[in-house]
Amino acid sequence: MKNWPNPFIEQRADPFILHHEGDYYFIASVPEYDRLEIRRAATLEALPEARPVTVWRKPDTGPMSELIWAPELHRIAGKWYIYFAAAHTQALDNLGMFQHRMFVLECADADPLTGEWREKGQVMTPFDTFALDATTFKHQGKQWYLWAQKAPDIPGNSNLYLAELENPWTLKGEPVMISRPEFDWECRGFLVNEGPAPLVHGDKLFVSYSASATDENYCMGLLWIALEADPLDPKNWHKSPQPVFRTSYENRQYGPGHNSFTRTPDGQDVLVYHARNYTEIEGDPLYDPNRHTRLKHIHWQENGMPDFGIPPADTL
Incomplete structure (x- = not known):
């Protein structure tokens, strides 16, 4: 079993790793929040040294012009897609930071690092509110869309919603809410459920997510459902009453979260996440x-x- 260097890649939050046809693709939020970049390597271990390729930059104005957050790279029906959240300059100026909406890029070329990326626009949901952290996955023969959004009639910043996709940028049918902040550990600083990530093991579909403010209170929760159960029936979902991955003061790892999952070539499941190694944030x-x-x-x-265990201490 490999022990990777910790940190694995510095100054990359909201990390996402896709394993596709023998290669590993890495995408994440950059500190400037101004672009989308992908790096590719033949092994997980080679990703830190792989050259990042910028495939899209934010425009100066308009709905995708500020705070490019939490991109994910997916392969659907032979094409590449990047899901990400962005804010409108005007909305930021008038309303403050939390005005994100969700957007999609498509690349029909074989190589996502050199191919042409086209903007497919905003993913429209039933209410026009703060929305982010979209992911997508195949389950029960359908393509699903899973994301975080502010509900007009529910206190807090974001809940988790699930819907089937008509196509990679259009919802099909009415979304359902599968989780909202309710426990104390989900409501520290902010009332937050965000950053959902699906994982199948055995007879269950799991969804991890992140909760609370993005300081040392940030942590991971867990939902699960039987593989054959209807995911659009909220009663079928189970929720851990305790966080499953949280700050380790002993190891000086603070606010672990906004994770994704990948696998080693021999099929071992890997948690991909971000965390800080200090709490004194200015x-x-x-x-x-x-x-x-x-x-x-x-x-x-x-x-x-x-069992996610405890965030291991820095080795670098």
């Missing part, structure tokens, strides 16, 4: 660049539930 935590990408093996318990 100003808004979102503008502190030192949320570093980190990797950790996931262990599986006999009852089929994941």
Whole structure:
């Protein structure tokens, strides 16, 4: 079992790693929040040294012109897609920071690092509110869209919603809410459920997510559902009453979260996440660049539930 260097990639928050046809693709938020860049390597271990390729830059004005957050790279029906959140300059000026909406880019070429990326526009949801952290996955023969959004009638910053996709940038049917901040550990600083990430193991579909403010209170929660159950029935979802991955003061790892999952070539599940190694943040935590990408093996318990363990200490 490999122990990766920690941090794995410095100053890259909201990390996402896709394993596709033998290669690993890495995408994440950059500290400047102004572009989307992809790096590719034949192994996980080679990703830190792989050259980042900028595939899109934000325009100066308009709905995608500020705070480019939490991109994910997906392969759907033979094309590449990047899902990300962005804010409108005018909305920021008038309304403050939390005015993000969700957007999609498409690349029909074979190589996403050299191909042409086209803007497919905003993913429209039933209410026009703060929305971010979209992911997509195949389940029960359907393509699903899973994201975080502010509900007009529910206190807090964001809840988690699930809907089927008509195509990679259009929802099909009515979304359902599968989680909202309710426990104390989800409501520290902000009432937040965000950054969902799906993972299948055994007879269950798991969704990890992040909760609370983006300082040392940031942590990960867990939802799960039986593989054959209807994911659009909220009653079928189960939720851990405790966080499953949280700050380790002993190891000086603070605010672990906004994760994704990948696998080693031999099929071991890997947690991909970010965390800081200090708590003394000047100003808004979102503008502190030192949320570093980190990797950790996931262990599986006999009852089929994941054990994320404790964030390991820095080795670099």
